Amino acid sequence: MHTFKLPVISGLFGFALLGGLWAAQPAPPVPKVRQNDLAPLPATEKAAATHAPFEAGDCRLCHQRADPASPGPLTGPVNELCLSCHDDFQKIVAGKTGHAAARESCVSCHNPHDSRQPKLLVDESATLCLSCHETIKNFALHSPVKHAALTDGAKCLNCHNPHGSEVEKLLVQLPLNLCLTCHGKDDVTDHDGRKLTNMKKLLAENPVHHGPIASEDCSACHNPHGFQNFRLLNQEYPSTFYSAFDLRFYALCFECHETSMITEARTATQTRFRDGQTNLHFLHVNKAERGRTCRACHEVHASKQKHQLRDSVPYGPKGWALQLNYTKTPTGGSCAKTCHATRSYDRARLPEEKK
Amino acid sequence: MPPAATTVPASPKKKNSLGRLLALLVAATLWPAVWGFAAVAVGDLLDEAVLPDLDGSPHHLLAGATVNVFIFFKPGQEHSAAAIRQFAALEKEFAGKSVRWVAITSDRTPRAEAEAARLAAGIAMPVLIDAGDALFGRLGVILEPCVGLAGADRRLVAYRPFAKVNYPAVVRAEIRHLLGEIDAAELARAGNPPPATNGGPAAAAHRRLRLAEKLFQAKLYPQALENVQTSLEKDPASAPAHALRGQILAAQNQPAAALLAFARALELDPANAEALRGKAGLANPSP
Numbered sequence: 001m002h003t004f005k006l007p008v009i010s011g012l013f014g015f016a017l018l019g020g021l022w023a024a025q026p027a028p029p030v031p032k033v034r035q036n037d038l039a040p041l042p043a044t045e046k047a048a049a050t051h052a053p054f055e056a057g058d059c060r061l062c063h064q065r066a067d068p069a070s071p072g073p074l075t076g077p078v079n080e081l082c083l084s085c086h087d088d089f090q091k092i093v094a095g096k097t098g099h100a101a102a103r104e105s106c107v108s109c110h111n112p113h114d115s116r117q118p119k120l121l122v123d124e125s126a127t128l129c130l131s132c133h134e135t136i137k138n139f140a141l142h143s144p145v146k147h148a149a150l151t152d153g154a155k156c157l158n159c160h161n162p163h164g165s166e167v168e169k170l171l172v173q174l175p176l177n178l179c180l181t182c183h184g185k186d187d188v189t190d191h192d193g194r195k196l197t198n199m200k201k202l203l204a205e206n207p208v209h210h211g212p213i214a215s216e217d218c219s220a221c222h223n224p225h226g227f228q229n230f231r232l233l234n235q236e237y238p239s240t241f242y243s244a245f246d247l248r249f250y251a252l253c254f255e256c257h258e259t260s261m262i263t264e265a266r267t268a269t270q271t272r273f274r275d276g277q278t279n280l281h282f283l284h285v286n287k288a289e290r291g292r293t294c295r296a297c298h299e300v301h302a303s304k305q306k307h308q309l310r311d312s313v314p315y316g317p318k319g320w321a322l323q324l325n326y327t328k329t330p331t332g333g334s335c336a337k338t339c340h341a342t343r344s345y346d347r348a349r350l351p352e353e354k355k
Numbered sequence: 356m357p358p359a360a361t362t363v364p365a366s367p368k369k370k371n372s373l374g375r376l377l378a379l380l381v382a383a384t385l386w387p388a389v390w391g392f393a394a395v396a397v398g399d400l401l402d403e404a405v406l407p408d409l410d411g412s413p414h415h416l417l418a419g420a421t422v423n424v425f426i427f428f429k430p431g432q433e434h435s436a437a438a439i440r441q442f443a444a445l446e447k448e449f450a451g452k453s454v455r456w457v458a459i460t461s462d463r464t465p466r467a468e469a470e471a472a473r474l475a476a477g478i479a480m481p482v483l484i485d486a487g488d489a490l491f492g493r494l495g496v497i498l499e500p501c502v503g504l505a506g507a508d509r510r511l512v513a514y515r516p517f518a519k520v521n522y523p524a525v526v527r528a529e530i531r532h533l534l535g536e537i538d539a540a541e542l543a544r545a546g547n548p549p550p551a552t553n554g555g556p557a558a559a560a561h562r563r564l565r566l567a568e569k570l571f572q573a574k575l576y577p578q579a580l581e582n583v584q585t586s587l588e589k590d591p592a593s594a595p596a597h598a599l600r601g602q603i604l605a606a607q608n609q610p611a612a613a614l615l616a617f618a619r620a621l622e623l624d625p626a627n628a629e630a631l632r633g634k635a636g637l638a639n640p641s642p
Contacts, residue, residue, distance in 0.1 A: 165551035217518040269492025
């Protein structure tokens, strides 16, 4: 069973190698204030950004004296001074999801005089973020599966607003909208150069969306900072069509779905895919050999059919598409002429009744 | 084993208020992620059920509060632990309001684990035991954790499975909407918050204007003028910026140019106090 052994072995190797990184141990505390050298650049050096009051030349706008050689202390607390002009940041920084570093002190990240960096940043933006956010830095550095969003374009600022946001984690938008800004295009590839699905198109063409997508939460399944599993999946999930069943291999699904949906041969409550009390999820998936993975029947992101059922399943070396021909009934449904002859199921069927 | 959940049949359907139906329709339109349990949809009337808590005392699933929140969770599961910690905070936030909370777990969970999860999260709400997963099966609970909200009329108003981002924010908004504290537009905003920006040209114009004001107060007129000009380049329709430009020009003894600036400010905002005062001051200069 080469098809499932390879990912399993690589997954276990990944765990062994990187287990410490993802072990459930408390992350180191993120400092609230960063100490920086805030002196102006030497006059001989060209600044990438200069603060307008500094450029205007009167130190008294912020300091007690006008003398650039000896301006003296500030006339008030640093954030009060900053926000007296930048008052549009007042609400967002002070809000529930404001950045603690910004709330504590604007000069944690900005030099109020001039800087070699845009936006008066005291360092290159990602370097600056990761100097406090060490756990994320470790993910970014050591993850076997990388996410280009961390290294391309504005880096951390592709997804996060460093001042604050109405979305948790300082995200610029809810994860789905954010992810689709890149993953809603045709020419996106993964870190190995493989072309990735245009998710915007896929979601538009397939109206039945998986719960996390309906909640606009791609991060329910994918770790955007990098991870050890293929496709940045948060947990183990078989990458193949067939897989021997083991709960560990489906850890991703069982973060939300109840394990008994698969592990119990008979149930009247744990799944609606049952014939009487015969659990048809158990029947399809829970096998030592040739167990069907969830994707054998379900589209993980979106589908045209209810229950995220696929239209067809790939068959044979040429990937022929066998239509699922699913029909839903009030108490069950049927699949016709697909992997098997037409079979129907009925939740209301009594144990003694025969099909 | 605790006694099985007792089902109390729903009372005959009352005529739903037009307002509630409209609110649901608006919410469904503005916030497409409105769905339901596998067997019970948003808008459906819920059967009452009586379930035992960890001590065996019976509790109703719904109890006539304005908002009835029922949370399905699985002790020992990471998402459930995160969710009930968040609900503990929300429970405190809505203390004293007509919001009733219950958490429900399967009787597959050892009682000690359920009790430990309750203590770890710091929830005050009762943890109810669903014997034989009867309630799970009846509602079609296929995801854990998840939360259902029902109104006093026992209709399912909202169903929310766990999300890693903004979960408490959307549940808070659902509760506040049901309490009548926010309208449908605010509810929709919680579900789809606007993108966080760093302000754009309008904010940059505003910052330059604030700086120009400070420079004007410090009598640094050339610098103040330069900054108000920059502000106007970014936002030419700003009445306060035109008014400040008038004040600076007046202070620089350029009355004709100042009058033009005040006139432009009043064109944009006839009630602009600075422009009115500046214009009057130029018409009647103090001796």
